[in-house]
Amino acid sequence: xxxxMVHFAVxxxxxxxxxxxxxxxxxxxxxxxxxxxxxxxxxxxTTHLVHNGKLPAAELILEKCKEYLGKCSEPEWKDFVLGxxxxxxxxxxxxxxxxxxxxxxxxxxxxxxxxxxxxxxSQVEFILIRSTQRSEEMLSKIINADGFTIHxxxxxxxxxxxxxxxxxxxxxxxxxPQITPVYFQMDEIExxxxxxxxxxxxxxEEAYGNxxxxxxxxxx
Numbered sequence: 696x697x698x699x700m701v702h703f704a705v706x707x708x709x710x711x712x713x714x715x716x717x718x719x720x721x722x723x724x725x726x727x728x729x730x731x732x733x734x735x736x737x738x739x740x741t742t743h744l745v746h747n748g749k750l751p752a753a754e755l756i757l758e759k760c761k762e763y764l765g766k767c768s769e770p771e772w773k774d775f776v777l778g779x780x781x782x783x784x785x786x787x788x789x790x791x792x793x794x795x796x797x798x799x800x801x802x803x804x805x806x807x808x809x810x811x812x813x814x815x816x817s818q819v820e821f822i823l824i825r826s827t828q829r830s831e832e833m834l835s836k837i838i839n840a841d842g843f844t845i846h847x848x849x850x851x852x853x854x855x856x857x858x859x860x861x862x863x864x865x866x867x868x869x870x871x872p873q874i875t876p877v878y879f880q881m882d883e884i885e886x887x888x889x890x891x892x893x894x895x896x897x898x899x900e901e902a903y904g905n906x907x908x909x910x911x912x913x914x915x
Contacts, residue, residue, distance in 0.1 A: 696786045698816050699723045699861050700823040705785050708892035716840035717771040721778020727849040727857035742848040750787045756780050757902045775843050788891050797878045814872050815879045821871040
């Protein structure tokens with residue numbers, strides 16, 4: 696699955712560079728289950744609506760998004776929810792495209808695949824930080840954002856803990872592998888970000904007849 700900077704970049708693309716703190720934080724919230732420590736694949740799958748080992752179809756992601764948007768009228772809640780479910784859609788499309796291509800190109804044992812993946816995607820995180828306009832401002836927004844509980848998936852405490860862990864990791868340059876990615880080329884990643892954001896906006900608008908982030912709040 697893509698790491699935080701890709702999710703943040705999708706949120707920024709959705710809003711033409713004006714993502715709210717709640718949207719940004721929501722965009723990594725499904726992974727907040729990692730704040731619990733050692734977890735099973737099944738436990739992580741639960742926060743991503745995984746069924747029978749597969750991520751959900753776009754229709755189910757949209758259905759769940761609409762369900763949770765209706766649970767509270769607070770704008771911060773609605774942005775957080777939109778971020779949460781855009782994360783799952785982004786994971787779905789990443790699995791179907793970028794990661795699928797990676798596994799076709801890199802033939803190895805599963806543990807070697809994971810090591811290579813982590814190494815290259817770690818580098819992508821730092822490249823994106825340097826290439827993203829106002830990246831410091833964006834990280835500041837995330838640090839100051841407050842999480843929400845998305846019952847029964849993740850709690851507010853877990854989201855806030857995970858936020859702190861990820862921001863600290865991104866701010867520590869010692870975590871950068873200092874390599875040139877071979878399997879995750881930046882032009883492909885940037886294309887993925889733009890296409891995924893465009894797809895999610897279109898699907899949302901087609902499903903609910905509401906435009907996202909066009910001046911009028913999408914939940915009205």
